[in-house]
Amino acid sequence: MTDVSKRVDTVKLVIDGVEVTAEKGELVIRVAERMGIAIPRFCDHPLLAPAGACRQCLVEVEGQRKPVASCTQTVAEGMVVKTQLSSPVAAKAQAGVMELLLINHPLDCPTCDKGGECPLQNQAMSTGRADSRFVEEKREYQKPIHISSQVLLDRERCVLCQRCTRFSEEIAGDKFIDLMDRSSGEQINVYRDDFFGGDGTGDGEVGDGAGDVPFNSYFSGNTIQICPVGALTGEQYRFRARPFDLVSTPSACEHCASGCSQRTDHRRGKVLRRLAGDDPAVNEEWNCDKGRWGFRYATATDRIMTPLVRDAATGELREAAWSEALLIAAEGLKAARERGVGVLPGGRLTVEDAYAYAKFTRTVLGSNDIDFRARPVRATGSSTAITEEADFLAANVAGGTGVTYEDVENAPSVLIVGLEPEEEAPILFLRLRKGHRRGNLKITAVSSYLSRGLEKLGAALVAAVPGDEAHLLGTDPAVAAALSAPGSLLIVGERLATVPGGLSAAAALADRSGARLAWVPRRAGDRGAIDAGCLPNLLPGGRPVTDPAARAELSLAWKVEPGVLPGTAGRDVDRIIAAAADGTLGALLVGGVDPADLTDPRLAEEALDAVPFLVSLEMRQSAVTRRADVVLPIAPAVEKAGTYMDWESRLRSFGAVLKSTAMTDGRVLEAIAALLDVTLNTGDVMAIRRELGALPGSTAPNPAQPAAEAARPAQPAGDEAVLATWHQLIDLGSLLDGDQVLAGTARPPVARIGKDLAESLGVGDGDLVTVSTVRGTVTLPAAITDLPPRVVWLPTNSPGSTVRRSLGVTAGAVVKLSAGVPGPILAEGAVQ
Amino acid sequence: MGTFTGSFKGFGVTFAHMFRKVITTDYPFSPPKPAPRYHGRHILNRHPDGLEKCIGCELCAWACPADAIYVEGGDNTDEQRFSPGERYAKIYQINYARCIFCGLCIEACPTRSLTMSNEYELARDSRQDLIFTKKELLAPLLPGMEQPPHPMRLGETDKDYYLGALTNPGTSVGAERAPWAASATHDASEPEEHAARPETAGTVRREGAA
Ligand code: SF4
Ligand code: SF4
């Protein structure tokens, strides 16, 4: 839009007798498309490099001896193109190609998942012959083979267009599938033993699988979506429905802060599949496998459908009517108001629901004790008086950073700290990779090792011992050099909060270098919760709670007495937990929070046990609902409308996919508030949107940036090491429950250690290593990796490695290492 | 005068009918015989070994102008095989409150699984009972057939079932007539025999209700 004045070189050409102006270098097929001329095609995809693999798009170009593929032919001045509409030569060529493609295509349409939305079916109807002249036997392959636990490949159906391999190589960088063999045996396959002189027979048949490298890419689902035939299908959707009996609804992904737009298809009240939506500004046409396949949690058998209250006589939870449960919740919260009520809404809320929590806490509970962050917000063991992250979010993130995906793609250089893009923000990863592939984006990462994800970004590593990032941001010349070009970006992840002084150093570095700063959280609701006011130091709209003018603005908008909104910052998540555990707080109101995600799960569970009154707004049975006095069921994302805010601060609104009677958090809170004589007005998404839209912009001055001291990393001694850890994309997260086939594509959990530790422990790749703290142990096979000395890396929440629960620490902590399984005393506990 | 001749004419019509063929049917004691290709209740046919012909492809549901058919596909496994090949109909329903007996579903079916019988006694006393499921629609097991799930008995792969299709009529031959109506249709190829009328789903209900 902005570059209307930018001069582009154009050429004039004629397509089907119509003169048309095109940009130099444009492909003929694109120009024809713009004119409304549909040329049949298989391999062509606007986001992939031209390949000319299928030859279905042949057109006649005057002066050329043979028909040419319009998907690889660029326009030229004076070119005269005739498509199948005006040229019998082109039409004949296309029909011929179609006949050849169908020679070996099986008659699978009735059982094929693609049937009904299949480009081959459609184009065979438009371009093919009505009858077959082929009487010979068709080529046969073993019917679908699993190339990962999730993706099935039916090689008979493949038309060798190479969309899947080009996507995997160009976009995702996961070259797990490729063309194999030659001639009529040419096929797509994963790398198998027999192709490399192993014990296979070389015929492409599936061996025993021992030497196979599965297609475990986080983006494998996209190949299923772009495959123009039914050669690639997904285990989860296989045979479940036909496109014509699905109802499609545009939706937004609830998993991470990337903000993918999606399409959710349902039938008879059940979601059957999700596809990547088309949003060029955000996810282009891609999504990740977690967003695509991770939707079964909403239909888990432990879903709570009716309110539960704790029976006074038996002490057990029993089902109750809404009116009874709401009344008990309201009375309990009212009684606890004096002593204080802590609110932990969690990071998975829509902006609307987060706003409801923020308003409820301020107007009904008269408190600022609210914190959406369900994760470590400071280094293990550091004082809870430090509010570095909250200050950083107030000063640098609330209201928006202005950095967008487009900026990332076009930046000259990006420095990444405290973030593993492929694991924590997959679509940001794809954008970074797009910039990298174009050759204009230099990526530097401050991390403990060069992960495969970072390698795929061509990133330069500034190796950091966990805990040392703040120091490096301040002093390392490579860091300064990475941000020297104008327009550079500094992208920090939420994990930087666990490095003392890390966020302060990042903010200072951005100021110093002129680079723009972006903050990337992990959950879909995190970013929105900040602006909705779910922090102890921020009111909705990024207003500091300590600013009297900001409070006055809000009191006016909310029509409450000026004194109602408290003027001092409340407790953050760690302090709420501590206060609940030591009996200070009278009640807790908890949304979608899993205590296992908090810094110290054991303390969190003690707090939930200790607090006199616990209200839980949950969808499924959890560690919180088991301890709650009142459980109020709320709707999963598919059953409600709402808005997520992605890391760019872009709003991702969506409507309800399924009709249901389940209520949003906002509606439940409104009902409780009504019993306490407060009109919350958060029962209806539209009403909240209107209210949010009518809120005046904050006039409060931007709060000061945090200036915490940069700490140096812990000094391990003897058999100790410093722990590095982050979440894998596909792990034990509660939104992935019930997706076994998806879990099969997760990265196998390993403990990464450097050569130094491997030598001193005497272990090699694959040998078991035990990481322990006083709390417990984690035992995983070792993977020897290029790590800084005395650093061990563990996945945060993967099978066999639940760092916070088992070890009670987070990144930067000192842990003990030993070879093999833990000794007999520890082992006893570990077996459980 | 006019009145007299008028009523005489009227009685004349009545009188003349006494010599015409009686069209009153003695239903339900001797049900009328529909034409051999009468569009009656559907049948889901079986292969000669008892496996279901239906592959759950939903093409019948797609073709149906009345949206009367609901199909949900499922995976055949080696342990649980209902039809040859990979896919079978886990759920198959025809809603006779909607069906207009046009037969378009029969034309759409790629496996000749779906055909129509001559059974027309489809009245039920609740909407729920008008939704026929696999239980009601599947053709009865003939001698030599085995109740699925069971492995493929007629060949190694599903291709053997389809390539031998001409010699593999399944139950289509017998089942296209309602079970009780085998003798009641005008089908010269069938020897006439007046066996006792077997029960249909309809007669069972009616007698049960009485
Ligand atoms: S890929 Fe398309 S044409 Fe081929 S079997 Fe499937 S639906 Fe039919
Ligand atoms: S599997 Fe699909 S996308 Fe891949 S080459 Fe074959 S037809 Fe193309």
Ligand code: SF4
């Ligand atoms: S006979 Fe016609 S209306 Fe009845 S189920 Fe078949 S297609 Fe539908």
Ligand code: SF4
């Ligand atoms: S009856 Fe025929 S058309 Fe209908 S699902 Fe079964 S095989 Fe497909």
Ligand code: FES
């Ligand atoms: S679309 Fe042009 S060659 Fe495939």
